[in-house]
Amino acid sequence: MKLRTTLIKNANIVNEGSIISGDILIEGEFIKEISSSISAKSGDVLVIDAEGKHLLPGAIDDQVHFREPGLTHKADIKTESRAAIAGGITSFIEMPNTNPQTTTAQKLEEKFEIASKTSWANYSFMFGGTNDNLDEILKVDPKTVAGLKLFLGSSTGNMLVDDPVVLEKIFKSTNMVISVHCEDENTIKKNLQEHIEAYGENIPISKHPIIRSEEACYLSSSKAIELAKKTGARLHVFHLSTGKETNLFSNKIPLKDKKITSEVCIHHLWFSDKDYDKKGTHIKWNPAVKTEKDKEQLLEALLDDRIDVIATDHAPHTLEEKSNNYTKAPSGGPLVQHALPAMLELYHKEKISLEKIVEKMCHNPAILFDVERRGYIKKGYYADFVLVDLNNPWTVKKENILYKCGWSPFEGTTFKSRITHTFLNGNLVYNNFKFSNKKVAKRLTFNR
Template sequence: MKKKQTLIKNAHIVNEGTIFNGDILIEGEYIKEISDSISAKSSDVHVIDAEGKYLLPGAIDDQVHFREPGLTHKANIETESKAAIAGGITSFVEMPNTNPQTTTVEKLEEKFAIAAETSSANYSFMFGGTNDNLDEILKVDPKSVAGLKLFLGSSTGNMLVDNPEVLEKIFKSTNMVISVHCEDEATIKKNFQEHFDKYGDDIPVSCHPIIRSEDACYISSSKAIELAKKTGARLHVFHLSTGKETKLFSNKIPLKDKKITAEVCVHHLWFSDEDYEKKGTLIKWNPAVKTKEDRDQLWEALLDDRIDVIATDHAPHTIDEKKNVYTSAPSGGPLVQHALPAMLEMYHRGKISIEKVVEKMCHNPSILFEIEKRGYVKEGYFADLVLVDLNNPWTVNKDNILYKCGWSPFEGTTFKSRITHTFLNGSLVYQNAKFSKEKAAKRLTFNR
């Protein structure tokens, strides 16, 4: 059977630190050819003129919470993966703190089965560590999952790993990438009690970064890094939120050789504590959005390669849940549809180059997690591609938000850049705000 072909012509192709004008021929699931000029060999070839548009690899989001199973009143894999595709994110790694939690191989495989049926984007999952599931961790095939997730603070259920002996055993026992949420629970509890004694349940949300403080983050991050150095574990620290933490990371060697890496999330690059007055609990995240100075230092570390990856920590809740008083309002918010447009907005503001956005959102997650044949515009790679019009403004509003929860912290924001086409494994799955019915998503595989 003849494989279908798509020819993208006249694109500004962004890949590996360069932008060049050219054409791309997709055959079946893969990029067959990249050249200055390619001619359609037959009338069967679907030709797309990308004149004036930028072609990027599909973004890879290494940290999302799609809430399935068990929390599907907030979100599910089907709704949130569609939002991701509309936002130019073609692959995601989902977290284990669902209900039930993904802390056994059986529960992990159940999640893969759900994604195989319903996901619009390529998918993998983190396996969750607890104080008492080392035996299950050792059963996990490192080639079949993205990695291991440990909550060293701010966990749900029983996922807080706070036994130092267990933690050291886990670090010594696995060669999977260990991704960690770092906030020191004792520090947070002390700070919270002080504020609760003063305000009761209705603590001003502006106190959130004081409760979940710089010290809470730094104490936990520095301990995790110390343990990784002691044990030789491969450590990835999720969602840095403080300038102080950035000093714990290095840019002295290439990412592929690093044993200790770091990520920053879109909200920590976009918002600061000055935004709590207007946005309230809508920007209540763990770790907290902190000061403008912290944000500036995160940007500095991102651009000088101490921070390796930009992710979302997409974690939706219903608007009713978020409208509760401080102690009852959950932390987290939806981001996958708006992360890439937000970072391209930062390009327009002169904060970051498009090449750097692609490095941090496409290339580096692929390198860090050793994802097979994704994250680049390369011949022989899967055709996960995104076409972007950098000068086609649109405003985020209720009518165009695709998250199941129906709201966004970016509501009312106008982005200059618009994702016009998303290709997944060679299929055009999204074009000008419309989704195709084609099922193209695949389970991610890893070169380990």
């Protein structure tokens, strides 16, 4: 059977710390050739002229909540992965706090089965740890699953792992990347009770970063790191939200050699406590969006490589749910469609380079999770690409939001950059707001 062939001409290729002008030949699912100039050798080659556009590897989002199974009134794998493709995210790793939770081998395979039929983007899942499922954790094959997720704070269901003996056993028992949500529950409970006594049901949303405080984050993160150093575990700390936490991490060695790594999310780089008055519970996340100084320090740590990855923590809720008062409004918001445009906006503001964005959203997640043949523009790699027009402004409006929940914390924001094409496994799956009719997503594999 003849392989499908696509030739991308005249692109500004952003890859491995440089930007070069050139052509890329895709044959079937893979990159066949990269050169300054490639000619189409037959008439049945799809030729795309990328003159003036930038070609980036497809982003790999290491932390999303697509809500399936059990919470599909908010989102599902089909709708959210489609939104991700429109946002230039070609691969995602989804979290285990669904209903039922992904804490047994059987439930994990059931999610893979759903994704195999409905996902628009390449997919994998985290396996969830609890206080009593070590036997199930030991069944997981590290070559076929992204990693292990532990909630050391802010869990749903019974996923809070708060037994120190169990925690140490888990850290000692697995070679998988252990990704953790770090907020100290006791500190938060104490702070929340004090605010309930002061405000009753009417706690202002601006108190969220005081209730879910810097102290709560730092205490939990530092304990997790201490345990990782003691046990030799491979630890990845999700969604840092404070400048203070960034000092717990090192930039002294390359990412591939690090045992302890960290990530920052889009919302912690974009919003600050100044935005609560206008955005209200729409920017209520756990960990909380904190001060302008924290935001600046997070960006600084991202640029100097103490922080390794940019992710979304995409976690939709309905507008009705988010419109409740402080104590009842759930934390989380939708982000996959707007994450890359938001980072490109920071590029336009001269706060980060295109090369650094690609490093943190594409290369580094691939390195950190040992994702096989993705995250780079290299011969022999899967052809997961995004074409971006850096000078094609558009405004986020209800009618162009693709999330099932139908809203975005970026509503009303005008982005200068537009994603015009997304390629997945060699296929053009998104072209100027139009999707192809066939799904070509694959289960991620891991080179471990």
